[in-house]
Amino acid sequence: MTNGxxxxxxxxxxxxxxSVEADLSAIxxxxxxxxxPAVAKWGLENIVVPVxxxxxxxxxxxxxxxTAGRYLDRRGGDGGYMVILQTEDPRGRDARVAGLGIRTVHQILHSDYDGLQLHPRDTGGSFLEIDWAPGFAQPDGSWHPAGENWRTARRTEVATGLLAAEIQTPDxxxxxxxxxAILGRPTDGQSIPLDLGTLRFAGDQDGRGEGLGGIDIAVADKAHVLREGERRxxxxxxxxxxxxxxRFNLIA
Known part of the structure; x- marks a missing residue:
């Protein structure tokens, strides 16, 4: 059975x-x-935005x-940070992670959520987090990190989804x-197709080393995106x- x-x-x-919030809103x-508010204990502030x-x-x-500040210093400024997947099989996730000897950075447990952050030195590429939430088969199933009312903030007039994450790496x-191996999903050596979205692996595109370098984003109003992107x-x-x-790659 393929792991979902x-x-x-x-x-x-x-x-x-x-500044980044303003760009995401305008463009x-x-x-x-x-x-x-919970991220304050890590010395952070955040926003979560539905796409x-x-x-x-x-x-x-x-x-x-x-940790985030050190990452900014190491990669020379703002950039991609984490790839977060939803799994339908947390037990399988745990077994593969343990079998590969991958260390975990943090586990986030709630009644409706089981999030596991993996150590980037063991995974390579970027922070990889694999989380369970109920309703995997539901397109708009619950997602604890986005709060309870995220559906009311969903706006799809311009951007409609995240199609791929591009992780850059020397190999x-x-x-x-x-x-x-971590996911138990096949690869062609360049990508791993998921039930929703794709993981793509590419060489270093910007001289900044390993990390989440690009995002393919589906857009319904490409003209608006290009116009506002140029303006800003x-x-x-x-x-x-x-x-x-x-890098945000526009897919119309």
Whole structure:
């Protein structure tokens, strides 16, 4: 049986949270659904923004000495931070992680949520988090990190979903094989198709080393995105924007 996974959330890290929030709102027409007070204990503030039935999160350090702040320093500024998948099989997840000797950074347990953050030195590529939530088969099933009322903040007039996460690395084939083993999903050496979305592995595109470098985003109003992206100085190439240090590839 193929292990079920959805690309449910992608997280960016930024120095200036308000600036990235303003870009996401103006360019993609997105609205903040939740600001999680619990991240303050890690020296962070955040926003969670629905994109269809998936989510973009942006975190920013609020004090010196945070993991996120060190990541900003190491990668030379804002950028992609975490790939967060929803699984339908948390027991299988736990067994594969233990069998591969992968350390966990943090486990988040609630009655409706079981989130497992894996150590990036053991996974390679980026922070990888694999979470269980009920209603896997439901397109708009619950998602604890987005709060209880995220559906009321969903805006799909401009952007409708997250199609792929592009993880850049010196050896894409090796990283694809590693994540394939972690997930129990096949790879062609360049990508891992999921039940919702795709993980894509590519060489270093910007000289900043390993990390979540790009996002394929589905857009219903490409003209609006390009117009606002140009107005805000975020155009980075044909059908590409650079927001929060991350490449947003526009898929119409």
């Amino acid at each position: 996974y959805k690309l449910r959330q992608l997280a960016l890290v930024a120095r200036d949270l308000a 993609f027409g997105l609205e903040v659904a939740y600001r999680d 269809g039935n998936q989510f973009l999160e942006v975190v920013a350090p609020t004090r010196p000495g945070t 894409p084939g090796a990283l694809a094989a590693r994540w394939s 100085g975020r155009l980075a190439g044909k059908d590409m924007l650079l927001i929060g240090g991350t």
